[in-house]
Amino acid sequence: LEPTRELAAQVVEQFEKYGRHTGQRVLLVHGGVGYEKQRRGLQEGVDIVVATPGRLLDFMQDGTARLDDVEVLILDEVDRMLDMGFLPDVRRIVERTPKSRQTLFFSATMPPQIKTLADFALKDPVSIEIGIRFSPAETVSHFMYPVAGDQREELLLAILKQTHFNSMMIFTRTKMQADQLYGAIRQTGEYKVAVMHSDISQKDREKALKGFRDGEFEVIVATDLAARGLDISGVTHVINFMVPENSEDYVHRIGRTGRAQKEGDAFTLFSAEELPYVASIERLINQKIPRRKLGGFSYKYTTVLDEEDKARAILHGRKKKRR
Known part of the structure; x- marks a missing residue:
């Protein structure tokens, strides 16, 4: 899950680049464009879906997207999703995935609302911090x-x-x-x-x-x-x-x-x-x-x-x- 269409598109581009010889099928799902092409992609079956929350929920509600078999759930830029008011949607999506999944949760900051979502979405997580918090590049x-x-x-x-x-x-x-x-x-x-x-x-x-x-x-x-x-x-x-x-x-x-x-x-x-x-x-x-x-x-x-x-x-x- 990504907060914006641009980020979702960027992630798909990288998956296609790195996964070129793996045979993995990747699908981009986001708003602002028609439903049909994305619906067809979901119906044909894919390995990786990179989505923004709103459009994915639309497909879940009409039965096109079922998350029963999700093995890995990645929540990216969660602090940005908070800024954009997406956390309730993210929670609804998380609830529909299997408890046995692995979850990766990326956020530049950890305010209380995000900490609450992390506690809800993650099970015994290992915390990895990269870079000194809030230090702008020295260059x-x-x-x-x-x-x-x-x-x-x-x-x-x-x-x-x-x-x-x-x-x-x-x-x-x-x-x-x-x-x-x-x-x-x-x-x-x-x-x-x-x-x-x-x-x-x-x-x-x-x-x-x-x-x-x-x-x-x-x-x-x-x-x-x-x-x-x-x-x-x-x-x-x-x-x-x-x-x-x-x-x-x-x-x-x-x-x-x-x-x-x-x-x-x-x-x-x-x-x-x-x-x-x-x-x-x-x-x-x-x-x-x-x-x-x-x-x-x-x-x-x-x-x-x-x-x-x-x-x-x-x-x-x-x-x-x-x-």
Whole structure:
């Protein structure tokens, strides 16, 4: 089970590559496309099904998919499934598999809801932790760019202009922001840019991802959908248009660059309101991220530019008043 279509497709691609001479039949099952081809595949019988929860449940409910003979169940990116509200579906799927199965459970984090699901799905599990928790790649240089909220887009475009990069991922919090930025970058006429979020059709998302991997696009603007798990190597720069609200997402997002000991840069734009998120990221990764101002940029005055403590105090005062 995978949280998104892209991850499911990526896993199938690898199974087909590694399992080429094994005769194993692999089937991709996900929403956003027609049912018939997938239904036929299930009816003909397969060895491995890689699925997103919703579509698999549809096939279970109409009797096309029966899980009575499942020997191995793999739950991948479970923390992402939690974010997307899939845990109840995952639980229903687990309940329909034999008790004698082997279960593999992958998650970057272990909050209480995931721990509960792990206790439910796993029997006497062996726990394997890889990498130091929450440490971003050492080959990544991080910088925080303070800016007034209404100059954010202008600053991002100026950073693009002054930065030498081969491939850049820009993360936004919302689909609307992603569309807006994509439009603004495209309008400059200087970059080949693609956009990726859940409202874009499956076909166009695949095209954007493939184009970015192949170097046809040098910039991709994406929501968190693309931040986790997708295998995109060679990204030289990551920009967070806003500070991620969830500090763990910061580590995932900047994990796109500096892979395999290659060097990469991660820039984050922030305004005064986002200072609490900045602090929680610095606590998590246990390091202070250097602040940087862009030379030659005409900044509007904002306390966060030179007086972070003052900005924090004002913010704190505002919060108290609201209470």
